[in-house]
Amino acid sequence: MIHDNDYEYFNKMAHWSFDEFGIHEECLTDWDLYGLLRKIANKDSRILDLGTAGGEKIFSFFPDCAEILGTDYSPAMIDTAMKNLEASGKKNVSFKVMDNLDMDVPDEHFDIVVARHTCTDPVQILRALAPGGHLLMRGVDKYDCWNLKLIFGGGQGFNDPVPISITDYENVLKAGFADVELVPIHTREYFKDRESFRSFLEMVPILEDVSINGEALDDSLLDKYISGNTVNGQIILYRAYYGLSARKPG
Numbered sequence: 001m002i003h004d005n006d007y008e009y010f011n012k013m014a015h016w017s018f019d020e021f022g023i024h025e026e027c028l029t030d031w032d033l034y035g036l037l038r039k040i041a042n043k044d045s046r047i048l049d050l051g052t053a054g055g056e057k058i059f060s061f062f063p064d065c066a067e068i069l070g071t072d073y074s075p076a077m078i079d080t081a082m083k084n085l086e087a088s089g090k091k092n093v094s095f096k097v098m099d100n101l102d103m104d105v106p107d108e109h110f111d112i113v114v115a116r117h118t119c120t121d122p123v124q125i126l127r128a129l130a131p132g133g134h135l136l137m138r139g140v141d142k143y144d145c146w147n148l149k150l151i152f153g154g155g156q157g158f159n160d161p162v163p164i165s166i167t168d169y170e171n172v173l174k175a176g177f178a179d180v181e182l183v184p185i186h187t188r189e190y191f192k193d194r195e196s197f198r199s200f201l202e203m204v205p206i207l208e209d210v211s212i213n214g215e216a217l218d219d220s221l222l223d224k225y226i227s228g229n230t231v232n233g234q235i236i237l238y239r240a241y242y243g244l245s246a247r248k249p250g
């Protein structure tokens, strides 16, 4: 089930890295998805990583355990993940193409499902988890980069009547999860100059409805933001994410 044109975007992004912008990130809150993952997992754990992209986070941050499956609906992302897997020499990791909204994994198989910055269906995740299994999610919230979005008069989630964090929280509760916790995450991203900041905004969906691939990015609005949000020569972007943890009863 391929449902929107994000699909084309992610296929295009499969061979591309954010490293080139030299962003320095400072985290102001302490909810750490990978810290929790390492605390919950043990050597026998089976972990499913939904929307894994090229599996980069698996290779950098996931603990060693019995089985890790990374899935993504973009075949180009999974191609990249397979190349990364070959280079890693890991035997407990595998990847496959799968839509998070049409999950094709065995019922009650996984001890932990991770979904970081990707869409989810909590009902299908609950089915994939073994009794007592854990869900760890992180997402980009409505108020992400809000002062930038206010200047541009739009952007990702700008007109959502309910913030995505609340929708996810309610859907996870409704699906039947226990111990559901929703936690705000705030970070600052520092950019060294206007050029790297502008290129970054052209590549990401933050201003998606007011700037499509940079074509409509209004430079006077950009300069207005930069003049109000530059400290010690660095341009600051104020990020708002959310973390969500939950457990399948049993």
Ligand SMILES: C[S@@+](CC[C@H](N)C(=O)[O-])C[C@H]1O[C@@H](n2cnc3c(N)ncnc32)[C@H](O)[C@@H]1O
Pocket: 006, 010, 011, 050, 051, 052, 053, 054, 057, 071, 072, 073, 074, 077, 098, 099, 100, 101, 115, 116, 117, 118, 119
């Ligand atoms: C922003 S990236 C996040 C990658 C990784 N989880 C991380 O935290 O760095 C979002 C990923 O989710 C994938 N994705 C988006 N919608 C999806 C869906 N419906 N089913 C499966 N993958 C999806 C995209 O292809 C992309 O690789």
